[in-house]
Amino acid sequence: MIWLGIDTANSPLSVAIVKDDVLLIEESSMMKINHSLRAMPAVEEACRKADITPSEIDAIAVSEGPGSYTGVRIGVTIAKTLAWTLDKPLYGVSSLKALAFxxxxxxxxxxxxxxxxxxxxxxxxxxxxxxxxxxxxxxxxxxxxxxxxxxxxxxxxxxxxxxxxxxxxxxxxxxxxxxxxxxxxxxNVPRASSAILLAQSANQPEIVHTFTPQYKRITEAEANLMKKGSSYE
Amino acid sequence: MKKDHYILGIETSCDETAASIVKNGTEIISSIVSSQIQQQKKFGGVVPEIASRLHVEQITLVIQEALNEAKLVPSDLVAVTVTEGPGLVGALLIGINAAKAFAFANQLPLIGVHHIAGHVYANQLIHEMEFPLLALIVSGGHTELVVMKSHGSFELIGETRDDAAGEAYDKVARVLGLPYPGGPQVDQLALMSDEGIDFPRAWLEKDSYDFSFSGLKSAVINYKHNMEQKGGKINHAHVAAGFQQSVVEVLTVKTVKAAREYDVKQVIAAGGVAANQGLRKSLTAALEKEGIPFYVPPISLCTDNAAMIAAAGYEMWKSGVRNDSSMNGRPGMPLKSWN
Missing domain, CATH: 3.30.420.40 (ATPase, nucleotide binding domain)
Known part of the structure; x- marks a missing residue:
């Protein structure tokens, strides 16, 4: 059983591959580098170093937020696209829970x-x-x-x-x-392997298409609209 | 027998989540567009953060629908193409990261496409492009005249110095109290009236192909204020018609002049404002008089879609253009030639 884990919910980046409960590779970086430049290359590099092809991945765990809006969306978009096109289960894990681990x-x-x-x-x-x-x-x-x-x-x-x-x-x-x-x-470094471990105790995988980040906050535009008392539903 | 080449296109640069499969760069096999207009309407415009949130909700669904409708599987494709810029950066990043993951999972090449190159290549889906050609690109963010001498070669000969044509439309719509998105409503209103208020035309320097629409926009606002101060009522249809006449005349005259000077084989229009009925009519009539063929895509291909990205992406793919997975969203990406 091969797991891919991704955490880009905040400025740190972490990618891990776990095979049969052994952590094969984990790359974590605390540098403030745009996730769009680094996230997918890090996933590809981890797979290459672990000698794993994309179709060999059995399950995907992703940090679902809260955190940086753009950051969490990059990880979630990559994870849900991989899970959907490879037809593999997807697990969302709270970024706070993964960090607390x-x-x-x-x-x-x-x-x-x-x-x-x-x-x-x-x-x-x-x-x-x-x-x-x-x-x-x-x-x-x-x-x-x-x-x-x-x-x-x-x-x-x-x-x-x-x-x-x-x-x-x-x-x-x-x-x-x-x-x-x-x-x-x-x-203090969030670890994608923690997200994988926590995903393993989850009961149900996510419904991939409708899976979205846990922002824990409405947008400023929505908040302003509510203040004005408009019919925001 | 020649093998068919299927390209997946993905577009998320603003408020439409779109995916499409195009065959051999010219034939739409499927084109799915999920618009956010209903959700964004209550904010009176596109809120970038909300656009990004909605793209994440839609992205895999839209790609799946494009494949389903085409009755294809990923292994039938030769490349994944995606809008790299310009656009809202957070919105671009959803399409880009989905494209990267899809390309990696299915071991396909990845190609980043300029949004405006996409609008230009929407024409390739209705009629073969012949060079040299002149493209008039008019949208909410762009007003440009581009000469193409061959595929993938873009020479910018004129552009707006302030507001884009579509931007001016939206602002005038707001002045007239029309709901978002206002551009098409100004067009509708203008068509209802033969009479228009006489607003100024910005011709700029004699030889310039540049545009300017902010003065016109101010003239409309001033007209409304003056009338209100005098206690008079303004006729919205007359204002819309006068505004539209000014925009359309400047766009038409400069386009015809450039078409003559560059001796082009065809003129094409592209972008959201190319859906404008007044502009389509005026360009068609003026270019017919000149004997220069004029093509404008159907409205569904003028507004944002992914088929146009796949169409441009196909030419890039043929030319050997490839991106790697470190592609970033480029909100201010310049239109550069790839050939």
Whole structure:
């Protein structure tokens, strides 16, 4: 069983191939390079290095967001096109869940954070359960202060994971004090192999044609229209 | 027997998600266009982020439908062609990344096509192009006169210095309170009236093939304000007709002049505004008088579609043009010759 994993939901890029539960190859890069330049070449390169032809891929896992709108769309478009034309199952995995998986061995809550600008974040709170993660606080787009208040009420140790955590380190410490743990840099890289592993515990593959990113936010144009009280449905 | 060559075209540069199969660069086997007009209408124009979101929802469905309708499978194809630019970057990237994944999965060559080259080659789907030819490209983003001496060779001889013709149409439509998309409605309204308000024509320098439409647009706005200040009512049909007469006259006169100077074998029109009835009538009459054959594609091939991308892509494929999977969306891509 050969799995292809893709994560382009934020500025990092990760592509992995897993064969019979062995990670054959994984390329992760934190550099801010346009995903359109790098994503598909990285998939091709991984297949070539692992000596796998496209038709040998049995299943595809993709990070479905939230994150950068354009970034997540590139990964999702590549994944759904491959899954459709190769007629293979497609699994969408939360980008926050895949990132939180880096803290799987932490004894407490794992909070993955992606910056959404203007003191807002995309965040998910998870707890490890075997090789899966269970959701404690649903993935959401919210002001960082609101997230931290909710975590404070949990009265549990929290590990913060993600490259963007450093933007909010002081406010995290301020709110949570010793309750907060900040992941070291090696655990901030989203890994496509995590997306594959989490996809393996999913029950149902996605319906490929209608599969879309989890933006967790409506567009500004829609928000403005709603404010005006127009008939937005 | 000569083998037939089938090309897949994909187009997502603005608000239509489109896929098409074209045979030998000239025959449409299938052409699927999923338009976002209904979803975008309530915003009064195309919202780029919404366009991108809708493309992701439609892209594989549209490609599948193009294959189904053509009764072909990917292995019947010789290449995948996709609009590389110009257009909305986020929208372009959906078609481009779908094209890359499809090309990789099916081990097909990938070719990036210029959107305007596509509009020009829409003509190849109705009548064989003969060179030298003159192409008048008129759309919401373009107003250009291009001379082609052979396939894949483009010489820009004139372009707009400010607004594109289609842009001016949409703005005037807004002034007249017409709903989005306004261009075709101005055309409809103009056709209802024989009388038009006398608006200025921008001829620019004597020898120039360039265009300018922003002054005309301002003249329409000023006319409306003046009338309102005087407490008078404006006749929308007269305004639309006057505006259209000005645009059509300038486009026609410059096109005919260029056709004569470059001694072309045919003139073709392309782009969304080439669907305009007033413009089609005027160019047909003027070029008939000159004895120069004039071709304009049916309306479904003037507006954005993927068959035109496949048609242009076929000529690029024949010339050996290939892209690799690092292709990016190019919102400001210039029209360059490939031959």
């Amino acid at each position: 880096n803290g799987q061995l932490f004894n407490g809550l794992i909070c993955s954070v992606i910056d959404a600008r203007r003191s807002n974040v995309y965040a998910g709170v998870y707890r490890a359960k075997g090789t899966d993660l269970v959701s404690v606080l649903e993935d959401q787009h919210c002001p960082v202060a609101q997230l931290l208040e909710k975590l404070k009420e949990c009265k549990e140790a929290v590990l913060f994971v993600g490259e963007d955590v450093k933007l909010y380190e002081s406010i995290i410490r301020e709110h949570l004090g010793k309750q907060a743990y900040i992941a070291p840099f090696a655990l």
